[in-house]
Amino acid sequence: MTFTPETEKRLQDIWARYPQGRKRSAVIPMLMYAQDELGMVTQELVAEVAQRCEVSPLQVEEVVGYYSMLNKQKMGKHHVQVCTNIACLLMGGEELWQHTTKRLGIGHKQVTADGLISLEEVECAGACSWAPCVVDGYEYHHHMTIEKLDQLLDSIQKKVQ
Amino acid sequence: MFNEPHPDEVKVITKRFGLPNSASIDTYLAHEGYVAFMKAIEMTPEQIIDELKLSNLRGRGGAGFPTGLKWSFIPRDNPKPKYVVVNADESEPGTCKDRLLIQNDPHQLIEGCLIAARTIGCKAGYIYIRGEYRYLIDIMDKALAEAYAHGYLGKNIKGSGIDFDLYTHSGAGAYECGEESALLESLEGKRGVPRIRPPFPAVSGLYASPTVLNNVETFATVPAVLRMGGQAYADLGTPKNGGTRMLCVSGHVNRPGVYEVPLGFPMQKMIYEVCGGIRGGKKLKAVIPGGSSSPVLRADECDFPMDYDNYARMKTMAGSGGMMVMDEDTDIVKVALRTMRFYAHESCGWCIPCREGTTWLRKILTRMDEGTGRRADIDLIHELAKNMLGRTFCPLGDAAAMPTIGFVEKFREEFEARLRENVVPVTSPDQLIAIR
Ligand SMILES: Cc1cc2nc3c(=O)[nH]c(=O)nc-3n(C[C@H](O)[C@H](O)[C@H](O)COP(=O)(O)O)c2cc1C
Ligand code: SF4
Ligand code: FES
Numbered sequence: 001m002t003f004t005p006e007t008e009k010r011l012q013d014i015w016a017r018y019p020q021g022r023k024r025s026a027v028i029p030m031l032m033y034a035q036d037e038l039g040m041v042t043q044e045l046v047a048e049v050a051q052r053c054e055v056s057p058l059q060v061e062e063v064v065g066y067y068s069m070l071n072k073q074k075m076g077k078h079h080v081q082v083c084t085n086i087a088c089l090l091m092g093g094e095e096l097w098q099h100t101t102k103r104l105g106i107g108h109k110q111v112t113a114d115g116l117i118s119l120e121e122v123e124c125a126g127a128c129s130w131a132p133c134v135v136d137g138y139e140y141h142h143h144m145t146i147e148k149l150d151q152l153l154d155s156i157q158k159k160v161q
Numbered sequence: 162m163f164n165e166p167h168p169d170e171v172k173v174i175t176k177r178f179g180l181p182n183s184a185s186i187d188t189y190l191a192h193e194g195y196v197a198f199m200k201a202i203e204m205t206p207e208q209i210i211d212e213l214k215l216s217n218l219r220g221r222g223g224a225g226f227p228t229g230l231k232w233s234f235i236p237r238d239n240p241k242p243k244y245v246v247v248n249a250d251e252s253e254p255g256t257c258k259d260r261l262l263i264q265n266d267p268h269q270l271i272e273g274c275l276i277a278a279r280t281i282g283c284k285a286g287y288i289y290i291r292g293e294y295r296y297l298i299d300i301m302d303k304a305l306a307e308a309y310a311h312g313y314l315g316k317n318i319k320g321s322g323i324d325f326d327l328y329t330h331s332g333a334g335a336y337e338c339g340e341e342s343a344l345l346e347s348l349e350g351k352r353g354v355p356r357i358r359p360p361f362p363a364v365s366g367l368y369a370s371p372t373v374l375n376n377v378e379t380f381a382t383v384p385a386v387l388r389m390g391g392q393a394y395a396d397l398g399t400p401k402n403g404g405t406r407m408l409c410v411s412g413h414v415n416r417p418g419v420y421e422v423p424l425g426f427p428m429q430k431m432i433y434e435v436c437g438g439i440r441g442g443k444k445l446k447a448v449i450p451g452g453s454s455s456p457v458l459r460a461d462e463c464d465f466p467m468d469y470d471n472y473a474r475m476k477t478m479a480g481s482g483g484m485m486v487m488d489e490d491t492d493i494v495k496v497a498l499r500t501m502r503f504y505a506h507e508s509c510g511w512c513i514p515c516r517e518g519t520t521w522l523r524k525i526l527t528r529m530d531e532g533t534g535r536r537a538d539i540d541l542i543h544e545l546a547k548n549m550l551g552r553t554f555c556p557l558g559d560a561a562a563m564p565t566i567g568f569v570e571k572f573r574e575e576f577e578a579r580l581r582e583n584v585v586p587v588t589s590p591d592q593l594i595a596i597r
Contacts, residue, residue, distance in 0.1 A: 019242075024349060025348060027350040028330075028331065028333050029330055031333065032292055055350070062352060063352060066509075067292075068334035068335060069332075069334030070334075089496065090412045090413060091411075126291070127257055128254070128257045128409055129409050129411045129418050135293065140296075
């Protein structure tokens with residue numbers, strides 16, 4: 001497979017971190033970075049990572065099935081994650097989640113018809129003291145309110161127009 | 162973006178947070194950076210371990226195991242390569258401190274790892290960072306590159322003859338991978354299913370080699386211990402509970418935030434002074450003191466010096482330092498349900514008491530929350546949770562059971578109020594099968 005030079009460099013860099021004979025360690029980080037480029041973990045990617053890390057495709061599949069951030073379906077260009085775990089729940093995370101699903105008309109791990117936004121109700125994102133929190137891709141938004149969330153979604157939707 | 166410091170804090174590991182470019186090596190070097198490592202070069206491994214023991218530093222990841230003792234378990238004459246592994250998986254609900262340590266002071270963590278490497282004689286280490294924290298991986302990678310450029314990583318570090326390489330490693334979303342043996346599996350490129358112990362990681366960890374595995378905050382504290390001396394560090398806290406720790410306060414307080422306070426700091430003072438009291442002038446109802454796995458405390462129990470021993474006396478845990486504060490309007494049944502939804506989602510499914518127990522508890526709590534619970538459900542929740550205790554392969558099962566038992570025992574009246582009128586008497590346990 002060919003990746004952008006940036007991703008390719010990253011993948012090689014990751015590969016080099018583990019001792020000889022232990023390249024299986026590179027599987028998860030490699031999948032994470034390659035997924036960013038592809039939007040999902042494809043069959044082709046599974047085969048590619050298996051070959052590079054000297055493991056069987058099945059061993060890679062196994063991992064893909066286990067980790068919540070590795071997606072076998074194409075997620076939206078913006079993957080919006082709403083935390084509803086305890087600290088966020090106490091601060092209105094549940095309402096944010098309800099609002100988002102209503103506004104976008106999609107549910108947990110679903111994608112809008114235009115492929116722009118996918119949604120996920122996530123477990124504690126590590127932002128409890130600045131709750132409630134919403135993560136767009138890898139970008140954290142703290143002290144979220146319904147207004148701020150609407151602004152975020154507006155700006156995502158506006159960007160493509 | 163983060164909270165203002167409070168004058169009652171004792172800043173040992175967070176003292177550089179406010180400095181300009183606090184994450185850069187220049188700032189670090191200008192503020193006692195790598196001084197402790199230079200000291201460690203002159204010390205024998207035994208001396209380093211003795212200082213750590215003297216410091217009474219206990220692991221900040223959850224279990225509170227004495228760090229010096231843990232490091233002393235590494236068989237240094239073992240011919241296998243040895244490893245340092247940093248647990249930066251930070252996924253215990255309520256916890257958001259390791260994030261700040263990496264974001265604001267990554268070199269402090271690097272120095273802690275270097276000292277560990279010096280102590281056990283190891284050449285490589287990995288910082289396992291939860292996948293969601295991508296921006297921290299970037300910050301850490303940059304700091305690592307700086308450390309290499311300044312000769313604090315790589316070959317023959319500062320002429321000491323020590324070689325040490327340190328790398329970041331991205332997780333991919335799984336709470337269970339914070340558990341040390343599951344983390345090692347994950348780091349080896351597998352599913353995060355825990356290992357049977359013994360052997361413990363100190364003897365057989367990463368790649369079946371002796372491994373020192375600690376939480377970010379624990380490693381980040383080590384340089385301060387060597388710099389100040391173990392005794393001086395210990396004296397900041399209470400006997401057997403050395404030093405300071407970071408508490409992540411969230412929920413219904415006026416000033417939620419992460420604060421570094423000495424061990425033994427009074428909980429009342431934490432809530433009402435440091436965090437400015439309960440917001441909207443409401444009354445306190447309950448506190449989950451150390452992350453979602455720690456049993457809840459009622460308001461009348463929230464008055465004790467916060468050190469490991471006193472948490473234990475209160476039949477709860479210091480855990481990961483995630484304090485979630487709840488006001489009088491909080492719906493405890495909802496909190497109990499959300500907690501169980503989390504554990505049911507995160508159970509790796511390996512052993513039956515945990516896999517089935519969390520799923521059933523989630524279902525029963527769901528119907529309680531929806532007002533269709535039965536009177537017998539309250540005892541059922543209690544019994545089920547109790548039956549999980551100590552019967553699971555890894556501590557996640559206990560982590561799910563303990564808070565549940567706490568919620569039912571301490572707030573039984575709230576569960577009863579939820580039954581309202583629609584009480585369906587349960588006559589036999591077989592009716593359990595009828596759960597949606
Ligand atoms: C289910 C589970 C999740 C855990 N998650 C974390 C975590 O995210 N970070 C962490 O440092 N320790 C976590 N721990 C504790 C680790 O197993 C281990 O005790 C700790 O990292 C050791 O470091 P310490 O001695 O410095 O505390 C978890 C434990 C369990 C059972
Ligand atoms: S207790 Fe739960 S998380 Fe731990 S091994 Fe058993 S099923 Fe997996
Ligand atoms: S509970 Fe939402 S970030 Fe921790």
